[in-house]
Amino acid sequence: MYAATRTTQFRESQIRDMTRLAMAHNAINLSQGFPDFDPPQAIVDAAVDAIRGRDNQYTVTWGYPALRNALAKRYTTALGWDVDPNVHVTVVCGVTEGITAAMLAFLNPGDEIIILEPAHENFRPAAVLAGAVPVAVPLEAPNYRLDPQRLAAAVTPRTRALLFNTPHNPTGRVFDDEEIAAVIDVVTQNDLILITDEIYDRILYDGRVHVSPGRLDPLRERTVTVGGLSKSFAITGWRLGYVVAPAQLSAAIRPIHDYMTICAPTPLQAAAAVAMELPESYYDQVQTEYAQRRDVMMGVLEEAGFVASPPEGAYYVLADYTNIYAPQASWDCERFARWLTTDVGVAAVGGTNFYSLPGYGEGIVRFAFPKRLATLQAAGERLKQISGK
Ligand SMILES: Cc1ncc(COP(=O)(O)O)c(C=O)c1O
Numbered sequence: 001m002y003a004a005t006r007t008t009q010f011r012e013s014q015i016r017d018m019t020r021l022a023m024a025h026n027a028i029n030l031s032q033g034f035p036d037f038d039p040p041q042a043i044v045d046a047a048v049d050a051i052r053g054r055d056n057q058y059t060v061t062w063g064y065p066a067l068r069n070a071l072a073k074r075y076t077t078a079l080g081w082d083v084d085p086n087v088h089v090t091v092v093c094g095v096t097e098g099i100t101a102a103m104l105a106f107l108n109p110g111d112e113i114i115i116l117e118p119a120h121e122n123f124r125p126a127a128v129l130a131g132a133v134p135v136a137v138p139l140e141a142p143n144y145r146l147d148p149q150r151l152a153a154a155v156t157p158r159t160r161a162l163l164f165n166t167p168h169n170p171t172g173r174v175f176d177d178e179e180i181a182a183v184i185d186v187v188t189q190n191d192l193i194l195i196t197d198e199i200y201d202r203i204l205y206d207g208r209v210h211v212s213p214g215r216l217d218p219l220r221e222r223t224v225t226v227g228g229l230s231k232s233f234a235i236t237g238w239r240l241g242y243v244v245a246p247a248q249l250s251a252a253i254r255p256i257h258d259y260m261t262i263c264a265p266t267p268l269q270a271a272a273a274v275a276m277e278l279p280e281s282y283y284d285q286v287q288t289e290y291a292q293r294r295d296v297m298m299g300v301l302e303e304a305g306f307v308a309s310p311p312e313g314a315y316y317v318l319a320d321y322t323n324i325y326a327p328q329a330s331w332d333c334e335r336f337a338r339w340l341t342t343d344v345g346v347a348a349v350g351g352t353n354f355y356s357l358p359g360y361g362e363g364i365v366r367f368a369f370p371k372r373l374a375t376l377q378a379a380g381e382r383l384k385q386i387s388g389k
Contacts (some may be wrong), residue, residue: 010055010122010125014334014353021338022347028379030307030339031347033169033368036235036375040282043233049055050267057266061258063091063242064269070276079215079225092257093264095199095241098226100126102195102243105252106224107132109342111160113188116146116353118361119320119384120197126198134310135159136357141318141364142215142309144171146295148182155186160194164213167200170318170354170366172311184218193249195223199241200314202232203290206337208312214244231315232286233275234370238268256258284361290315293376297369300380305387315370318351322363325386337365345382 005212018031038044044105050056055064062068065085072085083089092098100120107113110129115123117136127134134238140145164183166175175183187194196212201210213222228241241264263269294310297317301308306319326336327343334349341347351364 006131008336009128013121015121015349018347018349018374020335021341025342025345027345028371028375028382029347030166030367030369030379031341031349031373032345033231033370035370036143036232037372038106039277040278041232041272042278043275045077047238047267047271049147049272051085054269055267059266059269062086062088062254063264064152064266064273064353066273067091067269067276070273071242071244075212076224078212079220080242081220083244088244088245090243090250090254090257091169091264091269092241092243093225093239093261094230095197095228096122096126096255097239097261098194098228098243099123099197100129100349101256102224102226103127103130103252104162104256104260105249106161106193108160110142110158110341111171112156112158113161113163114154114159114192115163116168116373117357118144118170118351119163120165121353123163123165123197126358129387132160134356136355138355138357138360139171139173142320143174144165144168144318146175146179146182148179148185151182151186155190155192157285159190159192161195162243163195163197165200166211167204167214167311167313168316169200170349172309172316172318174204174312174313175341180211180213183213184216187222188218192222194219196225197224198225199228201227201232202286203315204287204313205291205294208261211329212315221246222249224253227271231370233272235268235275238265240271240272241270243303246251273387284387286289290370291317291372291375295370296380297367300383303337303380304383306383316366318366319348320364333362333365340365344386346379 017230022029068085075083107130230236305324308319348365351361355361
């Protein structure tokens, strides 16, 4: 059957595939990044109230007014400029839509966008949907630091934008000042637009703080800040994200969002406005609980013989499995991840899934740990058995 060429330029998500495999084999699913615990009760109640009340129709395309107001307030502080809910904020259906809308808004067919790899798997397809060319810059294991020279070398006359995700999935990196300075240089020297993905801005370890790149003077006028509620509030299924951008950039994104989805779900936006009112202690609690999960996960991996560095932010860990048993030495990481799922009972994702660049990501799997401690411990019991297999 006929299908447009763009559908052949990316393959089906391996992560969602692993989730289906995990379900079929009753495996503990540490492949896809979603929590197995509930969101705060107050926001669940607020969503139910909104549905029982009168918030069941389309809302304003740019976002439910109370949510946009709350986001404007938060981002006036985070970005250090006067964010106007009527001009600069657009609520979208998840960061996924925000990134796609931004690419459609700023990339012409044939334009290039730089994406650091390993990368969240939705970035490349979003560029392809815009007819653009994703250009990968590798972050090298085991430290996954951004190399300024490699970044600068990726720029061509067709480069129009850089996508920058921090805290980073899947490496767990929180990019430091030196790396951000490299981003500033490449973006300002080449007149690029910076599209950020800050979905993990509230999941940080060891006292790290998140600084939105759009706050930094040289980046202010050229940064599209994309964030979301999926992770901070354990509501990945609600599909809520937002884009905050200076007026001209915002004006380009808004009609794209309008014609893609009209608006994000109204009653869930109403509940999200309630979520935004949660006190700072809520986020402290989130961080404390994630620190516990991370520590349990690291212990589990060490005990099973994986080699991994603790993430600095987000909720993933890339683990080298080359020292531990695999039934076939010739297996690539995808095959190993499938075996982990079907035979060991713990689903993970092969490292190559996060690179388009050949030769990267082998010998590594990614575990996602937004899970109850009991789930992680149960995964640990299963992973411990590997050496006996
Ligand atoms: C870096 C990154 N960006 C975006 C997303 C998806 O975000 P959303 O649920 O808001 O579409 C994820 C989900 O795992 C992610 O890891």
